[in-house]
Amino acid sequence: MQPLTDTEVYELTARANAIRATIIEMLVAAGSGHTAGPLGMADIFTALYFKVLNHDPQNPEWEERDRLMLSNGHITPVRYAAMAHAGYFPIEECLTLRKFGSRLQGHPEREKLPGVETTSGPLGSGLSQASGYAYAARMDGKKFRIYCAMSDGEHQEGNLWEAMMFAGKNRLSNLTGIIDRNNIQIDGYTEQIMPLEPFREKYESFGWHVLEVDGHNIPQFIAACEEAKAIYEKPTVIIAHTIPGKGIREIERDYRWHGKPPSKEEAQAFLAELRTMQGKIASEHQ
Amino acid sequence: MLNPELKLKENIFDHPDAAPTRDGFGKGVLEAGREDPRVVVLTADLVESTRSEWFAKEFPERFIEMGVAEQNMATVAAGMANYGKIPFFTSYATFSPGRNWEQIRTTIALNNVPAKVCGMHAGISVGPDGATHQMLEDIAIMRAMPNMTVISACDTEEARKATLAAAQSGTPIYMRFGREKTPIMTTVDTPFEIGKAQVFLYAENPQVVIFATGPLLHNALLSAKQLGDEGMGVDVVNVATIKPLDTDTIVAKAREAGAVVTVEEHQIAGGLGSAIAEILAQEYPVPIEYVGVHDSFGQSGDPKELIEHYRMGVSHIKDAVRRAASRRHR
Numbered sequence: 001m002q003p004l005t006d007t008e009v010y011e012l013t014a015r016a017n018a019i020r021a022t023i024i025e026m027l028v029a030a031g032s033g034h035t036a037g038p039l040g041m042a043d044i045f046t047a048l049y050f051k052v053l054n055h056d057p058q059n060p061e062w063e064e065r066d067r068l069m070l071s072n073g074h075i076t077p078v079r080y081a082a083m084a085h086a087g088y089f090p091i092e093e094c095l096t097l098r099k100f101g102s103r104l105q106g107h108p109e110r111e112k113l114p115g116v117e118t119t120s121g122p123l124g125s126g127l128s129q130a131s132g133y134a135y136a137a138r139m140d141g142k143k144f145r146i147y148c149a150m151s152d153g154e155h156q157e158g159n160l161w162e163a164m165m166f167a168g169k170n171r172l173s174n175l176t177g178i179i180d181r182n183n184i185q186i187d188g189y190t191e192q193i194m195p196l197e198p199f200r201e202k203y204e205s206f207g208w209h210v211l212e213v214d215g216h217n218i219p220q221f222i223a224a225c226e227e228a229k230a231i232y233e234k235p236t237v238i239i240a241h242t243i244p245g246k247g248i249r250e251i252e253r254d255y256r257w258h259g260k261p262p263s264k265e266e267a268q269a270f271l272a273e274l275r276t277m278q279g280k281i282a283s284e285h286q
Numbered sequence: 287m288l289n290p291e292l293k294l295k296e297n298i299f300d301h302p303d304a305a306p307t308r309d310g311f312g313k314g315v316l317e318a319g320r321e322d323p324r325v326v327v328l329t330a331d332l333v334e335s336t337r338s339e340w341f342a343k344e345f346p347e348r349f350i351e352m353g354v355a356e357q358n359m360a361t362v363a364a365g366m367a368n369y370g371k372i373p374f375f376t377s378y379a380t381f382s383p384g385r386n387w388e389q390i391r392t393t394i395a396l397n398n399v400p401a402k403v404c405g406m407h408a409g410i411s412v413g414p415d416g417a418t419h420q421m422l423e424d425i426a427i428m429r430a431m432p433n434m435t436v437i438s439a440c441d442t443e444e445a446r447k448a449t450l451a452a453a454q455s456g457t458p459i460y461m462r463f464g465r466e467k468t469p470i471m472t473t474v475d476t477p478f479e480i481g482k483a484q485v486f487l488y489a490e491n492p493q494v495v496i497f498a499t500g501p502l503l504h505n506a507l508l509s510a511k512q513l514g515d516e517g518m519g520v521d522v523v524n525v526a527t528i529k530p531l532d533t534d535t536i537v538a539k540a541r542e543a544g545a546v547v548t549v550e551e552h553q554i555a556g557g558l559g560s561a562i563a564e565i566l567a568q569e570y571p572v573p574i575e576y577v578g579v580h581d582s583f584g585q586s587g588d589p590k591e592l593i594e595h596y597r598m599g600v601s602h603i604k605d606a607v608r609r610a611a612s613r614r615h616r
Contacts, residue, residue: 069365110368110397118368119397125361125389132365132373135350136326139371159389162358 001226004051004219012218015085016046020247021274022081022094027261030098033106036244036257037151038078040182043216044149044240045082051218052225054144057087060115066144067133069118071126071160072151072180073107074259079116080104088115124157126150127177131167134175134235142174145229149178153185156194161206167235168207176228177208177237180215182244184255203237215240248273289485293475298504299511304467307501308406310445311463312337315374315404317446318453319345325453326366328352328375330359335465336376336406360386360403364393367401372453378412379405379421379462387427394458395433402452403428408438408462409500409551410579410596411589420584421462425499426556428460429529435459435480436529438550438558440503441470444526447478455480464551466589468501483532485539487511489519493611495539498549499525499558502577502598506549509603520607528558536562537569545610549577549603551593573613575606 084091096102103113107121130148209231211224228236245251319325328350329338342349352359363373439445498506510520548559559576
């Protein structure tokens, strides 16, 4: 793959910013939901839906598409927003998040919305589903890749380590795991609640190829996804170091924003902050 | 008299041959594998005792050894089913669906993918292993789950047919199987359909109908036969599919007899008896007596001795029938 041009990087960055704004708008409309995780993963989901994934928003069931499984279903607003921006459904539908009758369930459901690939929410079960999918696809000689986005905190679930063993044993090289290493979980900071480090060594010892990236550096993340395609004997995991709540100073790095939405008043200020890209753009017209 | 349409074993009352229902699974899944290349089998370090090994030997490329990891097995199977395979995943029922219930709920039932949960060594008759391994709550926890079908075969032949039917259903299914050799009541010609209860034994003037599931159906048949000889008419219905329940047959038979006994190798709470009581309380209330385990764990012992101790033997079923008959309203 050619390196990204400056224009491409600019466009992706602007798109990530727009996706963040959609996330804020949908959470305010919903009146509940998770804020920090979705904002923190906006750059990665932008990279996935606008550069990495081989997919067709007009045909979400296309058989040869790459599959993206979201294990930590609670950050689904970022996925919904990225899907809407990519053309899966109208962006306005994002405002139905968590509402009665909506396709955008509080946690994603496969049968409700084409393209979400699987149902998730209870933590620690995404990687094993992705591994089963990857195993089955390899049996049939399929060329598409399976991506699995996970949180760092959900690595406290035993099921996830079972999946790491399984994928490592079976050398599922068509599988790329992506960890949102944002260091927070509901009750506090991961290393205080139940330490996860050394993450890299743990994955390596389970037979994985491990890459670490700045989760807000879109070109770096895309390059890691490319490198994973060149690893033939192992599954790859990309540990993406992210800032929870990235893009809005008040939310950044504060675990108390894990599971609550902004109020209407807060949202106005946050959207203004996003429009000026944290002050990088001088003139702001309300 | 035995229902002639079902082409049951002629020696059903006279020392019939015996085989474990898990053998029926092993044969059924092998046949299913021959018929459909999408069928895959997973096991959690129990390839021999789950009878997965027959499939594994013929189709090693479609057999997956998961190690001792039932949560992972359920979710890997969910992923495979989501892709388009037909996974049967096997362990002991205490571990699967016991340990991995939430994984099954979210990634198979709610996700609505056609993975098949195959719980072996179900019931108290696993015997010497003791209470930890005697799964007596699986029907309750699985029938409460939307999208899930629950099957409990009465003998090895019905288990084989249920497994074949499960491969073709396109839906999530839980099947429970037993470890011990139990009487073979059905033949290759006995029809099987998921969701259909079958009247195995008719009385001319039934005073009680027994609804039984699993291998204890044989004890129910023996009880009815003996009571018939003593002059009390008793029908016996095999309820192999506990969910969805064959409501039409159950209500019709309860209406005809006026009193009901349920028989299952499972806790009374939440099992077949509960399922039938739910329907009859609404559709046609009649007295019901329950044969099963009454809110206790099992213990080590010989399977027959445990069935007797926990009051699921022929004499206990007969007592329950007499109690039900005495409570009839007419």
